[in-house]
Amino acid sequence: MISVIISNFNGCRFLPRLLESLRAQRGxxxxxxxxxxxxxxxxxxxxxxQTDVRVLGEPPESGLVTGYAVGAKVATGELLFFCNEDMxxxxxxxxxxxxGIDLPARIGSTDGWHRTYDDTAWxxxxxxxxxxxxxxxxxxxxxxxxxxxxxxxxxxxxxxCAGAFLIHRDxxxxxxxxxxxxxxxxxxxxxxxxxxxxGWKCITVPGARIHHAVNASNDNILPSLxxxxxxxxxxxxxxxxxxxxxxxxxxxxxxxxxxxxxVVLLINLLSGRWSHVWGDFCWLSEMVRRWPAAWAFxxxxxxxxxxxxxxxxxxxxTFWE
Numbered sequence: 001m002i003s004v005i006i007s008n009f010n011g012c013r014f015l016p017r018l019l020e021s022l023r024a025q026r027g028x029x030x031x032x033x034x035x036x037x038x039x040x041x042x043x044x045x046x047x048x049x050q051t052d053v054r055v056l057g058e059p060p061e062s063g064l065v066t067g068y069a070v071g072a073k074v075a076t077g078e079l080l081f082f083c084n085e086d087m088x089x090x091x092x093x094x095x096x097x098x099x100g101i102d103l104p105a106r107i108g109s110t111d112g113w114h115r116t117y118d119d120t121a122w123x124x125x126x127x128x129x130x131x132x133x134x135x136x137x138x139x140x141x142x143x144x145x146x147x148x149x150x151x152x153x154x155x156x157x158x159x160x161c162a163g164a165f166l167i168h169r170d171x172x173x174x175x176x177x178x179x180x181x182x183x184x185x186x187x188x189x190x191x192x193x194x195x196x197x198x199g200w201k202c203i204t205v206p207g208a209r210i211h212h213a214v215n216a217s218n219d220n221i222l223p224s225l226x227x228x229x230x231x232x233x234x235x236x237x238x239x240x241x242x243x244x245x246x247x248x249x250x251x252x253x254x255x256x257x258x259x260x261x262x263v264v265l266l267i268n269l270l271s272g273r274w275s276h277v278w279g280d281f282c283w284l285s286e287m288v289r290r291w292p293a294a295w296a297f298x299x300x301x302x303x304x305x306x307x308x309x310x311x312x313x314x315x316x317x318t319f320w321e
Contacts, residue, residue, distance in 0.1 A: 001028075001029045001030070001031055001076070001077040001078060001079070002028055002029070002030050002031070002077050002078075002079045002080075002081050002094055002098060002166070003030075003031040003033060003071075003072075003075030003076060003077030003079070003080050003081065003169075004022055004030050004031065004032050004033065004081045004083065004094075005033045005035065005067075005068055005071035005072060005075060005080060005081065005082050005083070006018070006032075006033065006034045006035065006071070006083055006084070006085055007035050007037065007064050007065075007067030007068055007071070007082075007083075007084065007085065008034050008035065008036045008037065008039060008043055008047075008067075008085040009036075009037040009038075009039055009060045009067075009085070009217050009220055009229075010039045010040060010041040010043065010217065010220050011039070011041075011043060011084075011085030011086055011216070011217070012039065012041045012042045012043040012046050013041070014085050014086045014087070014088075014213065014216070015034075015043065015046055015047070015085060016046075017088045018083075018085060018086075018087055018088055019032070019050060019053065020088075021088040021089045021090075021091075022089065022094075023052075024091050025089065025091060025092075025093065025094045025095065026091050026092055026095055027092070027095035028094045028095050028098060030077075030094070031054075031075065031076060031077050032050075032052055032053045032054065033053070033054045033055075033056065033071040033074065033075060034047055034053055034054070034055050034056070034071075034085075035055075035056045035057070035058050035067040035068070035070050035071045036055055036056070036057055036058075037057075037058050037059060037060040037062075037067055038057065038058075038059055038060055038223070054074070056070055056071060056074065058070045059224070060220070060222055060223070060229075061222050061223075061224055061225060061232075062180065062183075063180070063182060063183035063184055063236070064084070064162070064183070064184050064187070065162065065178040065179070065180060065182055065187045066178070066180040068082045068178055069177055069178045069180055072172065072177060072178075075169070077169065078168065078169055079098055079101065079166055079167070079168055079169065080166070080167050080168075080169055080172055081094060081097070081164070081165070081166045082162065082164065082165060082167075083163065083164040083210075084163050084164065084212065086117070086212060086213040086214075086216040086217070087117075087163070087164055087210060087211060087212050087213070088117070088211045089164075089209070089210055089211070090208075090209040090210075090211075092207065092208070093112060093208045093209055093210060094166070094208075096112075096205050096207045096208040097110040097112055097165075097166040097205055097208045098110075098166060100154065100166075100203050100205050101166070101168055103168060103170070103171075105201075106199055106200055106201050107200075107201045107202070107203055108167060108168045108170075108171030108195065108200040108201065108202070109160055109165060109166060109167040109168070109171065109192075109195070109200070109201075109202040109203075110160070110165065110166045110202065110203055110204075110205050110208070111127070111157055111159075111160035111161060111165050111202055111203070111204050111205065112164060112165065112205055112208030112209065112210045113125050113126075113204070113205070113206050113207075113208065113209055113210065114161065114163070114164070114210045114211070114212050115209065115210070115211050115212070116211065116212065116213075116214070117211050117212060117213035117214075118211075119211060122148065123147075123212055123214055124147045124148075124161050124163075124212075125147065125148055125149060125150065125151070125204075125206070126147075126148075126149035126150060126151025126155060126157060126204045126206075127145060127146070127147055127149065127151075127157040127158055127159065127204070127319070128145075128146050128149045128151075128157075128158075128319055128320060128321075129143045129144070129145060129146070129158065129314055129315075129316075129319045129320055130143070130144050130145075130146050130320075131143060131144075132144040134263065136260065136263065136264055136267070137237075137241075138241070138314075139186065139189060139240075139241040139242075139244040139245050139257055139314075140245070140249075140253065140256070140257065140310075140311050140313075140314040141256060141257065141259070141260060141263075142256070142314075143314040143315070145158075147161075151204050151206070152206075153203075153204065153205060153206050153207065154203050154204070154205075155203060155204050156201050156202065156203055156204075156318050156319070157202050157203065157204050157319065158189075158192060158196070158202070158313065158314075158316070158319040159188045159189055159191070159192030159193075159195075159202060160188060160192065160202050161188060162187050162188035162191075163210075163212060163214075164210045164212070165188075165202075171195070171200055174198065174200075175191060175194045175195055175198070175200075176194065178191060179191070179243075179297075181243065181290050181293060181294075182236065182240050182243075183232055183233065183236035183240075184229075184232075184233045184236055184237065185233060185236060185237040185240055186237065186240040186241060186244060187240070189244060190240070190243075190244055190247070193244065193248055193310055193313050194301075194304075196308070196313050196316070197248075197301075197304040197305075197307070197308040197310075197313075198304070217229050218230040218233065231275065231279060234276060234279045235279045235282045235283055235286055236286070238260070238261070238264065238279070238280065238283045238286075239283050239286040239287055239290060241257060241260060242257055242258060242260065242261070242287060243287075243290055243294045244257075244310070245257030245258070245310070246291070246294045246295065246298060247294050247297050247298050247301065247310070248298075248301070248305055248309070248310025248311075248313075249305075249309065249310045249311050250305075250309045250310075250311065253309070253310070253311035261280065261283065264276075264280060265277065265280045268280060
């Protein structure tokens with residue numbers, strides 16, 4: 001059985017098509033779990049009428065993957081499928097993803113291919129790393145991720161898209177689950193870097209088609225903060241990259257990652273992106289808050305980091321071919 005875990009925040013307009021596409025999946029048995037993050041758009045009322053859906057609650061400020069983690073705690077399926085609320089899936093999607101799991105071969109997760117919600121363009125296909133002089137949106141600035149490679153089915157990828165992917169429950173638990181300090185962005189890099197250190201693979205499944213209204217939640221307001229998701233996301237994203245470096249990298253690579261902050265601040269100042277400049281300074285308080293937990297993880301993960309330093313993940317030739 002596959003436990004489908006949906007993290008929903010004011011996504012009522014998407015829920016009917018999402019649930020319809022899940023109920024229409026062929027060849028699989030599903031358990032449907034929605035973690036509603038205090039939606040105010042009619043989602044709770046709509047979900048209450050769905051008798052085959054288990055509904056849980058979680059504040060929106062905690063972020064996407066905390067919603068996932070809450071759902072995973074009560075899930076009973078052998079396989080876990082995490083997804084956003086603003087999606088729909090073609091009928092064989094989950095069956096194809098499940099068929100790719102092969103624990104003896106150390107394949108513990110599978111990644112589908114994403115198109116826009118209206119099926120007009122690609123968003124995410126095969127994933128590969130590429131060299132860059134400086135990649136401002138990468139935890140390791142010398143390497144950037146390309147999400148648009150035409151890979152064959154079964155090709156290994158560094159990580160799956162956190163928006164929607166399948167993972168075996170035993171692998172998820174071995175990895176320790178999601179780092180719930182991540183509000184949005186790079187949480188998939190963090191999870192799959194741990195998988196790489198422990199020898200678990202993720203493969204791409206081109207036939208598993210996912211449709212996504214990407215960034216649909218960015219304009220939502222976080223009630224207790226009084227800010228838009230987009231601003232909280234920006235601050236979190238900038239911090240997440242250094243948190244990853246602190247958790248896994250050796251000191252020279254960690255120092256390289258730390259240079260991201262002044263580089264991005266300078267770019268935003270020169271470009272007049274004043275809201276981003278403010279976000280860059282909010283990043284400092286975010287890092288002060290998150291530093292102790294990241295440092296504690298670094299110490300607990302010391303043996304893995306010694307054998308497989310995190311920066312080597314970005315140089316693994318498997319992900320460059």
